Amino acid sequence: xxxxxxxxxxxxxxxxxxxxxxxxxxxxxxxxxxxxxxxxxxxxxxxxxxxxxxxxxxxxxxxxxxxxxxxxxxxxxxxxxxxxxxxxxxxxxxxxxxxxxxxxxxxxxxxxxxxxxxxxxxxxxxxxxxxxxxxxxxxxxxxxxxxxxxxxxxxxxxxxxxxxxxxxxxxxxxxxxxxxxxxxxxxxxxxxxxxxxxxxxxxxxxxxxxxxxxxxxxxxxxxxxxxxxxxxxxxxxxxxxxxxxxxxxxxxxxxxxxxxxxxxxxxxxxxxxxxxxxxxxxxxxxxxxxxxxxxxxxxxxxxxxxxxxxxxxxxxxxxxxxxxxxxxxxxxxxxxxxxxxxxxxxxxxxxxxxxxxxxxxxxx
Ligand code: NAD
Numbered sequence: 316x317x318x319x320x321x322x323x324x325x326x327x328x329x330x331x332x333x334x335x336x337x338x339x340x341x342x343x344x345x346x347x348x349x350x351x352x353x354x355x356x357x358x359x360x361x362x363x364x365x366x367x368x369x370x371x372x373x374x375x376x377x378x379x380x381x382x383x384x385x386x387x388x389x390x391x392x393x394x395x396x397x398x399x400x401x402x403x404x405x406x407x408x409x410x411x412x413x414x415x416x417x418x419x420x421x422x423x424x425x426x427x428x429x430x431x432x433x434x435x436x437x438x439x440x441x442x443x444x445x446x447x448x449x450x451x452x453x454x455x456x457x458x459x460x461x462x463x464x465x466x467x468x469x470x471x472x473x474x475x476x477x478x479x480x481x482x483x484x485x486x487x488x489x490x491x492x493x494x495x496x497x498x499x500x501x502x503x504x505x506x507x508x509x510x511x512x513x514x515x516x517x518x519x520x521x522x523x524x525x526x527x528x529x530x531x532x533x534x535x536x537x538x539x540x541x542x543x544x545x546x547x548x549x550x551x552x553x554x555x556x557x558x559x560x561x562x563x564x565x566x567x568x569x570x571x572x573x574x575x576x577x578x579x580x581x582x583x584x585x586x587x588x589x590x591x592x593x594x595x596x597x598x599x600x601x602x603x604x605x606x607x608x609x610x611x612x613x614x615x616x617x618x619x620x621x622x623x624x625x626x627x628x629x630x631x632x633x634x635x636x637x638x639x640x641x642x643x644x645x646x647x648x649x650x651x652x653x654x655x656x657x658x659x660x661x662x663x664x665x666x667x668x669x670x671x672x673x674x675x676x677x678x679x
Contacts, residue, residue, distance in 0.1 A: 317350040318631055321381035323358040323374070323410075326394075326403060327604025328666075329387025330361075331612065332619035335670030336385060339623065339640075342674055348636060354381075358410075359389025359403035359604070369406030378410055379595070383630040385623060386410070386599035391606045407599075411451060414595040416583035417483070418490040419449040420625065421566035421601070423549075425573045428648035432574035432657060435546065440572050445552045446498065447569055448491040449562025451583060453483045454513075456559050477513045479558065484520040486586060491556035492528040501532045501553035505541040505561055517558065538565070545569050576602040577615030577656040580622035582629055596630045598622040608655075612665045615654035617644055620673060643676035 320340065324333035343349040356374035357365055365371075369389070370378075378384045389403035399405075410416070425433060425443035433440045458476030465471050488504065495502045504521040508514035518535055525533040536544070538561040544551065545568050557565060570579050579602065585595035600618030608614055621644060628637035652672050655663040664672075 317352045319381045319383075320351050320353045320626075321374075321377050321384045322353055322355040323370075323378070323384060323406075324355065324361075324387040325359040325389040325406075325604065326361055326391050327388060327606055327609035328602075328614035329359070329389065329604050331609070331614050331666050332600065332616040333385070333387045335616040335666065335673075336619055336623050338670060339620065339674060339677075342678070343636075346678075349631075349633065358386070358406040360391055360394040360397075362406060363394060363397055363401055363403065368401050369403055370409055375409065375413060378414065378597075382593065382596075383626045384410065384414070384597040385626060386597055387619065388600065388602060388604040390604045391609070403604075410597055411583060414583075414597060415452065415585045416595065416597055417450060417452040417586070418487055418584040419451040419562065419566070420490075420494070420582040420584065420629075421447045421449060421562075421570060422580060422621075422625075423447065423566075423569040423573050426578075426645050426648050428645070428651075429574050429578070429657060432659060433572055435549075435572060440549065443549055443572060444498075445549060445569060446494060446554045447562060447566040448487065448494065448554060448556040449566055450479075450483065450487045450556075450558045451562075452559075453479055454559035477511065477558075477560070479513045479516060481516070481520055484517050485524060488521045488524040488556055489527075490584065491554050492524060492531050492533075495531045495554040496528070499553040500530060501534075502528075503534050503536045503541065503552055503555045505536050505538040505555055505557040505565065507538050507561075508535075509537060513558070521556070541565055542568060545572070570601060575615065575656045577618050577654060578621070579618050580625055582622065582625040584629065594630070596626065598626040598630075612667065613655050613663070614666045615656050616666050616670045617654075617673075620644065620670070639677055640673075643673045646676045647672045 324330040425440040430437040430441040455477040458478035463473045506514035506517040508518045624637045624640040627633040
């Protein structure tokens with residue numbers, strides 16, 4: 316039975332890097348290595364231009380029905396002044412909300428060929444492979460009350476509310492443990508239980524979940540220490556699970572250990588469907604639409620292709636193919652091929668050449 320992909324290229328370089336995914340999918344189908352059916356929709360500024368919203372109801376329905384959503388990037392100066400509710404990012408937020416994508420997976424992998432592009436020393440980052448699992452739909456970004464009150468004496472009071480319930484912590488920590496089982500079997504749970512009640516509950520639930528995974532090593536770490544350890548000795552980590560706020564900060568810090576934005580994939584997963592066991596899922600590069608280079612054909616497609624490798628692994632169980640795709644990316648980097656963002660002033664190739672080189676490696 317064919318498996319359905321809903322492609323949302325979005326704006327700017329989103330469209331360019333998605334072009335390389337389309338070629339890869341066509342090749343996989345032609346070689347009978349997979350049987351994907353694809354449909355393409357509009358999101359972000361391109362959806363606004365056509366429908367006046369950041370994603371149409373019709374495209375939302377298709378996203379809900381698909382086995383996986385593959386997302387490019389949204390935004391650009393053209394849409395900076397559109398009404399807030401229909402700004403390009405609103406399309407991504409609606410997808411995350413309606414698909415209930417509570418688990419954000421942010422790998423930080425340092426390819427040996429690019430170790431010198433990191434701001435840290437080669438020996439600290441070379442061969443790094445960690446996965447940050449961030450809670451994406453709860454916590455302080457969404458908790459109520461969320462207000463700014465005028466106190467009338469020239470002062471204002473701003474309130475954000477950090478709130479987590481047991482089930483929210485339980486399900487995200489389980490995602491982290493399940494993933495650790497497919498990797499190096501180690502989970503760190505980061506919170507601030509020393510000063511936050513939500514941290515106390517987070518840790519209590521994480522310890523309870525850990526009992527169900529005796530084969531996985533479990534450690535608690537304070538989130539501030541996690542930040543320090545990430546830049547001191549990042550290779551001590553395998554999977555790190557944390558809440559929405561800490562995850563936002565820690566995943567960006569971890570990501571930058573590895574060099575360019577153009578290299579960073581991500582996945583966002585929902586709960587398994589009760590009938591089919593399949594999780595709703597969206598895969599996207601971490602980067603935005605890069606208006607400064609859009610239309611020039613020089614964007615790095617690796618973050619997008621590595622996001623697709625995550626789709627192969629997490630939505631379709633095609634582990635071997637995912638490994639091969641990732642190995643093909645590493646191989647072209649080993650051979651010295653670089654897009655402008657990772658060329659460090661040296662010779663560079665364009666989006667299509669990089670995509671073609673990776674596909675050629677895969678075919679070999
Ligand atoms: P950006 O990620 O688009 O670009 C930041 C810098 O990194 C730019 O210099 C860009 O050229 C470079 N870069 C990014 N991806 C690259 C790639 N694949 N290859 C080569 N170079 C790459 O962030 P920004 O400039 O802050 O934002 C631009 C637009 O994207 C804004 O409208 C912003 O709101 C939007 N944005 C969207 C997302 C998303 O769709 N998930 C994420 C971040 C920003």
